[in-house]
Amino acid sequence: MSNIQIVTDSTAYLTKEEIKNYNIKVVSLMVNFQGKEDDEGLPGEFEKFFNALKESQDFPTTSQPPTGAFAAVFQEAIDQGKEVIAITISSKLSGTYNSAIIGAEMIDAEKISVVDSQTSVASLKHMVIQAQKLANEGKTRQEILHYLEEQKRKMGIYLTVDTLEYLKRGGRLSTAQAVVGSLLNIKPIIQLEDGILQTVGKARGKKKALDMLIANIPQEVKYVYIPHILNEEGAKELQAVIKERHPQAKVELEVLGPVIGAHLGPKAMGACYLW
DSSP states (O other): OOSEEEEEEGGGOOOHHHHHHHTOEEEOOEEEETTEEEEOOOTTSOHHHHHHHHHOSOOOEEEOOOHHHHHHHHHHHHHTTOEEEEEESOTTTOSHHHHHHHHHHHHOGGGEEEEEOSOOHHHHHHHHHHHHHHHHTTOOHHHHHHHHHHHHTSEEEEEEOSOSHHHHHTTSSOHHHHHHHHHTTEEEEEEEETTEEEEEEEEESHHHHHHHHHHTSOTTOOEEEEEESSOHHHHHHHHHHHHHHOTTSEEEEEEOOHHHHTTTOTTOEEEEEEO
């Protein structure tokens, strides 16, 4: 058993099986929706939320995990004689990184490393699982931290949406922009770069939007993950095209949960790639 405990947050969207098999600790972000605050949850638990989102005029708000939640997980690992590496969602998307930093200072900062992944969703998940595999191989904390810093420079995420409604409701588009964009069937291309989500392009129609996603995947890619929201059929179609163009790459489907997905809405999907 490794003497390093890997910790992450819920936006990595690890499944229950992955959490158990890799012995990764997950600290959940919080979602406030329709007057109730709860943990974000895990893959397999998101469909009810997104179906309710479609029917509701309420828009969810999210918050980072309480500092005490990180501190409790860190303390448990330290009590077991382990060092800790916590890998979080981009600090420019959430206060989760800062919450983990404060939690580490409360326990034993010398034995705990907190890493700003500068990413989220499937790319974060990949980094977390690879870090745990390295820990299981007996790599030191410094060796794993070096891997994580190197991987940050070799990844990208592009996303697109089925409807502009949720970008409007989340404040990322004005009502006028959403109305005009919908009339013209505009699909924005959203990139996560340097830890920031930003619109980097627009396409007319779903097919052209997906073509733009695919065009951004580098030839030397090793892993491609296709995160989606209630759109497995569309994600599988995209998976088939990417496999044909990049036969050397491992291409898998993933899901998006409420914290990230609420701003994109049902049927959204994208491509997370690493090389």
